[in-house]
Amino acid sequence: MKEILREIGMIARALDSISNIEFKEFDLTKGQYLYLVRICENPGIIQEQLVDMIKVDRSTATRALQKLVINDFIEKKEDPYNKKIKRLFPTEKGKKVYPFIKRENEHSDLVALKGFSEKEAEAAFDLLQRIRKNVEKDWESVKKGNKRDY
Amino acid sequence: MKEILREIGMIARALDSISNIEFKEFDLTKGQYLYLVRICENPGIIQEQLVDMIKVDRSTATRALQKLVINDFIEKKEDPYNKKIKRLFPTEKGKKVYPFIKRENEHSDLVALKGFSEKEAEAAFDLLQRIRKNVEKDWESVKKGNKRDY
DNA sequence: TTTAATTTGTTGCAAATGCAACAAACAAAG
DNA sequence: CTTTGTTTGTTGCATTTGCAACAAATTAAA
Numbered sequence: 564m565k566e567i568l569r570e571i572g573m574i575a576r577a578l579d580s581i582s583n584i585e586f587k588e589f590d591l592t593k594g595q596y597l598y599l600v601r602i603c604e605n606p607g608i609i610q611e612q613l614v615d616m617i618k619v620d621r622s623t624a625t626r627a628l629q630k631l632v633i634n635d636f637i638e639k640k641e642d643p644y645n646k647k648i649k650r651l652f653p654t655e656k657g658k659k660v661y662p663f664i665k666r667e668n669e670h671s672d673l674v675a676l677k678g679f680s681e682k683e684a685e686a687a688f689d690l691l692q693r694i695r696k697n698v699e700k701d702w703e704s705v706k707k708g709n710k711r712d713y
Numbered sequence: 714m715k716e717i718l719r720e721i722g723m724i725a726r727a728l729d730s731i732s733n734i735e736f737k738e739f740d741l742t743k744g745q746y747l748y749l750v751r752i753c754e755n756p757g758i759i760q761e762q763l764v765d766m767i768k769v770d771r772s773t774a775t776r777a778l779q780k781l782v783i784n785d786f787i788e789k790k791e792d793p794y795n796k797k798i799k800r801l802f803p804t805e806k807g808k809k810v811y812p813f814i815k816r817e818n819e820h821s822d823l824v825a826l827k828g829f830s831e832k833e834a835e836a837a838f839d840l841l842q843r844i845r846k847n848v849e850k851d852w853e854s855v856k857k858g859n860k861r862d863y
Numbered sequence: 864t865t866t867a868a869t870t871t872g873t874t875g876c877a878a879a880t881g882c883a884a885c886a887a888a889c890a891a892a893g
Numbered sequence: 894c895t896t897t898g899t900t901t902g903t904t905g906c907a908t909t910t911g912c913a914a915c916a917a918a919t920t921a922a923a
Binding site: 564565567568569570571572573574575576577578579580581583584585597616617618619620637640643651666667668669670671672673674675676677684685686687688690691692693694695697698699701702707711713 | 714715716718719720721722723724725726727728729730731734735747766767768769770780802809816817818819820821822823824825826828829833835836837838840841842843844845847848849851852855858861863
């Protein structure tokens with residue numbers, strides 16, 4: 564059995580660690596960049612969708628978003644038709660930081676794919692997407708309290 | 714530019730989240746399984762090597778290992794030739810838990826690779842290893858305080 | 864050998880993380 | 894319409910996480 568999960572864990576921790584260090588320059592604390600990019604790319608998105616995209620606990624998201632609001636990177640707006648949800652939008656400050664995050668992320672992708680041919684890069688992306696889709700089913704299930712048999 | 718980094722982040726967080734939930738059954742708290750499997754597979758390994766394998770902060774490792782010692786999963790032994798390092802070994806209790814962790818991890822690998830042909834699985838592993846090697850160079854550099862240009 | 868640099872490991876904060884337990888709005892079922 | 898279930902979001906609490914700043918042992922250099 565190929566231990567792809569360990570490789571993925573190493574890569575993810577390394578890249579996340581790097582990003583967190585690099586984004587301190589913009590006064591973004593640990594993990595915040597994850598939320599901010601996605602809100603910039605999907606203005607009006609709600610927290611629960613963000614949670615599904617990022618794969619993080621709901622309570623963690625609540626607090627990360629609260630802090631992004633306090634530090635004026637995003638704002639929460641009520642929906643006229645649904646009092647339960649809060650739509651998230653980047654502020655001017657948030658929009659200004661976005662290109663830097665984007666650029667850094669692209670650089671990391673570039674580093675990750677160094678030495679890859681066009682074909683290989685495509686293949687990697689394709690395979691990873693499939694893995695992600697496979698894995699997120701289990702995540703949703705386990706998060707809801709279901710048990711996996713193994 | 715293919716955003717493989719996002720896919721990898723999603724997969725890693727989802728799988729880590731699942732593992733942490735599943736290993737509570739064995740009284741392992743968040744992240745501890747990462748250290749324990751590697752110590753079981755590399756008895757006598759030292760903390761710094763573990764840090765490089767897992768890609769985590771040194772101080773985080775110190776505390777995770779302290780807790781594994783307290784809960785009797787591992788023990789630290791001094792090296793006769795080097796007073797600085799502490800060699801890590803699984804206890805009986807640690808050895809007993811190992812197969813369950815291993816099994817769970819294998820199950821997750823299996824889930825991740827569902828629908829993959831033998832060839833595709835091989836390809837995925839190969840590509841991931843290359844990505845990991847690319848990324849760990851930057852991680853080591855940035856962790857030492859160097860800046861990346863992007 | 865003495866000095867300087869590197870490796871390895873630990874603590875003190877301050878902060879993020881996530882499981883529970885909850886509440887409120889909404890949707891579905893009766 | 895009322896009841897029941899689901900979705901969305903928040904807090905309390907305990908824990909993990911990681912940057913700094915440090916100390917001690919080891920290795921390299923002078």
